[in-house]
Amino acid sequence: MSxxxxxxxxxxxxxxxxxxxxxxxxxxxxxxxxxSFPPFMSTLQGAIRTALAYGQGWTPEKEESWPWQLGSxxxxxxxxxNGPYVQWNGQTRFPVPLFLMRQRNVQKSRYTRLEPGKEAVxxxxxxxxxxxxxxxxxxxxxxxxxQAYIDKEGxxxxxxxxxxxxxxxxxxxxxxxxxxxxxxxxxLNTRTAVDAKLYSCVxxxxxxxxxxxxxxxGIPADWHDKVNSVFTLGGEGRLARLTITGxxxxxPEMPALKISNDHVKFTVVLVxxxxxxxxxxxxxxxxxxxxxxxxxxCTDKLQQVGGWDMLNNxxxxxxPFVPAGSVWFFEAPAANLAQIxxxxxxxxxxxxxxxxxxxxxxxxxx
Amino acid sequence: xxxxxxxxxxxxxxxxxxALARRTRDLWSGSFLLSYLAGQAMYTVIKxxxxxxxxxxxxxxxxxxxxxxxIQAFEExxxxxxxxxxxxxxxxxxxxxxxxxxxxxxVEAVTAAWERLAREVWDRYVREAARYGKETExxxxxxxxxxxxxxxxxxxxEDCNDLLDRRKNWRSYVPPIEGGDKCTIMGNWQxxxxxxxxxxxxxxxxFWAAVRDKVKGQNLRPDERLCAIALIKRMFxxxxxRAIGWEVPLTYPSTTYLAAVHWLxxxxxxxxxxxxxxxxxxxxxxxxxxxxxLSVKINCINKAVEENPQLRNFATLDGNLFFKDxxxxxxxxxxxxxKQRKPLINLLENFDGKPSPYYAVLLMDGDxxxxxxxxxxxxxxxxxxxxxxxxxxxxxxxxxGILLYAGGDDVLALLPLEDALGAAVELRRCxxxxxxxSGIPAHKTTISAGIIYAHCHAALKxxxxxxxxxxxxxxxxxxxxxxxxxxxxRTGGPGVLWSAPWEKIIEDQTNLLDExxxxxxxxxxxxxxxxxxxxxxxxxxxxxxxxxxxxxESEDQVYILAAEYLKNREREASNLxxxxxxxxxxxxxxxxxxxRREMINEGDAVEIKEQGFTADxxxxxxxxxxxxxxx
Numbered sequence: 001m002s003x004x005x006x007x008x009x010x011x012x013x014x015x016x017x018x019x020x021x022x023x024x025x026x027x028x029x030x031x032x033x034x035x036s037f038p039p040f041m042s043t044l045q046g047a048i049r050t051a052l053a054y055g056q057g058w059t060p061e062k063e064e065s066w067p068w069q070l071g072s073x074x075x076x077x078x079x080x081x082n083g084p085y086v087q088w089n090g091q092t093r094f095p096v097p098l099f100l101m102r103q104r105n106v107q108k109s110r111y112t113r114l115e116p117g118k119e120a121v122x123x124x125x126x127x128x129x130x131x132x133x134x135x136x137x138x139x140x141x142x143x144x145x146x147q148a149y150i151d152k153e154g155x156x157x158x159x160x161x162x163x164x165x166x167x168x169x170x171x172x173x174x175x176x177x178x179x180x181x182x183x184x185x186x187x188l189n190t191r192t193a194v195d196a197k198l199y200s201c202v203x204x205x206x207x208x209x210x211x212x213x214x215x216x217x218g219i220p221a222d223w224h225d226k227v228n229s230v231f232t233l234g235g236e237g238r239l240a241r242l243t244i245t246g247x248x249x250x251x252p253e254m255p256a257l258k259i260s261n262d263h264v265k266f267t268v269v270l271v272x273x274x275x276x277x278x279x280x281x282x283x284x285x286x287x288x289x290x291x292x293x294x295x296x297x298c299t300d301k302l303q304q305v306g307g308w309d310m311l312n313n314x315x316x317x318x319x320p321f322v323p324a325g326s327v328w329f330f331e332a333p334a335a336n337l338a339q340i341x342x343x344x345x346x347x348x349x350x351x352x353x354x355x356x357x358x359x360x361x362x363x364x365x366x
Numbered sequence: 367x368x369x370x371x372x373x374x375x376x377x378x379x380x381x382x383x384x385a386l387a388r389r390t391r392d393l394w395s396g397s398f399l400l401s402y403l404a405g406q407a408m409y410t411v412i413k414x415x416x417x418x419x420x421x422x423x424x425x426x427x428x429x430x431x432x433x434x435x436x437i438q439a440f441e442e443x444x445x446x447x448x449x450x451x452x453x454x455x456x457x458x459x460x461x462x463x464x465x466x467x468x469x470x471x472x473v474e475a476v477t478a479a480w481e482r483l484a485r486e487v488w489d490r491y492v493r494e495a496a497r498y499g500k501e502t503e504x505x506x507x508x509x510x511x512x513x514x515x516x517x518x519x520x521x522x523x524e525d526c527n528d529l530l531d532r533r534k535n536w537r538s539y540v541p542p543i544e545g546g547d548k549c550t551i552m553g554n555w556q557x558x559x560x561x562x563x564x565x566x567x568x569x570x571x572x573f574w575a576a577v578r579d580k581v582k583g584q585n586l587r588p589d590e591r592l593c594a595i596a597l598i599k600r601m602f603x604x605x606x607x608r609a610i611g612w613e614v615p616l617t618y619p620s621t622t623y624l625a626a627v628h629w630l631x632x633x634x635x636x637x638x639x640x641x642x643x644x645x646x647x648x649x650x651x652x653x654x655x656x657x658x659x660l661s662v663k664i665n666c667i668n669k670a671v672e673e674n675p676q677l678r679n680f681a682t683l684d685g686n687l688f689f690k691d692x693x694x695x696x697x698x699x700x701x702x703x704x705k706q707r708k709p710l711i712n713l714l715e716n717f718d719g720k721p722s723p724y725y726a727v728l729l730m731d732g733d734x735x736x737x738x739x740x741x742x743x744x745x746x747x748x749x750x751x752x753x754x755x756x757x758x759x760x761x762x763x764x765x766x767g768i769l770l771y772a773g774g775d776d777v778l779a780l781l782p783l784e785d786a787l788g789a790a791v792e793l794r795r796c797x798x799x800x801x802x803x804s805g806i807p808a809h810k811t812t813i814s815a816g817i818i819y820a821h822c823h824a825a826l827k828x829x830x831x832x833x834x835x836x837x838x839x840x841x842x843x844x845x846x847x848x849x850x851x852x853x854x855x856r857t858g859g860p861g862v863l864w865s866a867p868w869e870k871i872i873e874d875q876t877n878l879l880d881e882x883x884x885x886x887x888x889x890x891x892x893x894x895x896x897x898x899x900x901x902x903x904x905x906x907x908x909x910x911x912x913x914x915x916x917x918x919e920s921e922d923q924v925y926i927l928a929a930e931y932l933k934n935r936e937r938e939a940s941n942l943x944x945x946x947x948x949x950x951x952x953x954x955x956x957x958x959x960x961x962r963r964e965m966i967n968e969g970d971a972v973e974i975k976e977q978g979f980t981a982d983x984x985x986x987x988x989x990x991x992x993x994x995x996x997x
Binding site for chain 1: 519520539549697737843
């Protein structure tokens, strides 16, 4: 019997999830390798599966004892993962949807939102005219919050067409900070630094109380109990402390959608990055499986995700992902309402079992 | 009568092309090429009978922008092309289109010019080496064909100036899938050999050796493996004459050279014999520059060489030769063992002082230009900006810097540490003056600046990324625009971080930072007002305390710091009055307040609020003073 559990990874010091830049010993000088945060599930799934495998008695010396339930180098077997979600003091924080704009003030910020413009215009996006996103209220200096996170209640308000309170938004720099580090090579005999062997890289130091949460299901309940509570996560031998708790509802509730002229207007908001077979098609027309017509979208610069193929000892190709926070504005016949409700919390696109493409549904056009 | 068509056009990526650079020449290349390609799109509109509304590049129907003029001369095969090496065209423009003109023609113009340049680089440097690669031509074509992110919108009204911003909310650029090992400079793009290093290292090395053989000289280091984009940027100066029609500088001052500029200037003037000896020895060892030319001239060095022409070759030496630790670093001189370099290391001792290892990156950008364009006439603003950008080069040169880009309201320059602040102040004044008489209130025509004082060994692309963050997130977002933000980047990474509205830095034509630096250094008759230990104590003991809301009032902070100041034994002996001490602390605190500037009354006025305390203002003073701001 499988049971969903929430795995929370807390940094014991810093994390280092490197980007795709080359990072070879003996090279460089005048270069530095950056890290990114939060990591993609492609990174975390490896740590999760390895931890589970160790708990079942596997070791790297006994390759054949790898549990079949955990898949192979190409897939994750029976595991179903959701997230990762950034949490702060147990509260889940989501990338702020890109339709929300803020004019930042010391006393109280002002908010507006982007919605499809009233008039269509000709642009490079297509042969026909498009309704480009437009602020519903013009506020000078207001802009989308690309480096900020919103809590569950705040996201619920925003999905419902309202605006968040200031304290429901947290800037990324309050959740984690980058830390520039210089590394050395140690001579194990003399226990001193080796000459001319320096490298620099950029770690991430999560603020106290910040954790990465992943929902893990698809395996027997007792498997979770046999996992070590401390192990390496990411590069540079960084350690994470793991806590495992019961299932928790991460997402806000879907708001009631309004039917008008036998049609319903709704937003599809990504809470995790998404991979699509036809990325450009998804950007322009919305994720596959969503009923109705995509009127407009607010999408951010694509993220490129790769990794390392351990079996073939080579980099995995860098593939484009639509980032979390991206939003599509849809209009559909009211008859599709039940199908639309089913989408809330579902994963759309490819590799759903990795948690990619999880969406929440909101409303627009009030 | 058919409706007019107004085109809003943008070309990117900006940082993803320009700021991913290892060398200063790469940085210049990227800035220039982006400007050049945008110019190709503009020229296509003009040639078809359209008019560029923004930026101001035409006077009636005559092109006045130097880069656009050069493009026109080349495209129209005019006999003489006045070469242009500054990217003066922004990456976005607005134009009135002629009848039946489809914006796809602008896209085609950009693509054609880019492919022409790519073809030159491929033919000269990669074609022959490609046989040693694995699908090199496939990689090349994929990257060349899919790099640029071009977006456009057409409106029927002239004043729809928010359309491009609205379009950019719907990002649609999809990069190609990139496998294999990645470029050592642009880490999201595959390197050209096509081999994976941990499986086929030898094959990869053979390919790159063949490319290095073609590019010659110092153009490709042994540990560089590049993608098509990075290689095009790197080799563009070598093929410019054929690709764009005129020559461009082949050498740019390195970060080590920039850091050493004033040391170099001083020794050119005061130690000519030693300079001559040093250069002769370097030449003997084969370490001198091959061309003996520094294509891009730095003002003070130029003047010193004019006074002593026989020292020209000394002034064109590799900047690494002026630093002892660089001379001692074997990796920089693979063909010259350290034993051979020893005499040169010894000769360094004969010069006056040691060069500071820091240089400055200056990035400036007009504030809220989008909002201005929605409220005021394009023509007024574009003319003001054209006036500003025409003076930028002169100001940067006057401050011994090299200008990489000056288009519209943007400036990117590299300068010696000692000159960056003065250049920023002067550029800000010039920007404000450009809008006099425009009818736009002064508090709306402001410009923000970010200065990074970077160690010359810091990774250039990391420094540039940080400079953009400093300008956008600190000077504009956090501090509220019309501000200066400064960050010091040491060998271990970013350190001291400080920002303030310009109004709090410049009082009655006096630059507060300069004044505090003078007080820190002191002079023959006056004591040094401050010392390092006092500044570090302020950070260690008081920063946290003073930032607790309402715990210690501003006035009490003065007394507390005055008491701390007097604790020092030297101060006790100096018989300073408490009022003198208080005044010193009050002056210092002007740089230690955290401010936020906000528009109030619906943008009709500005308010500056105090938001906290930072010792980084004081530590910045110490850094600049100790690194030799005052000569």
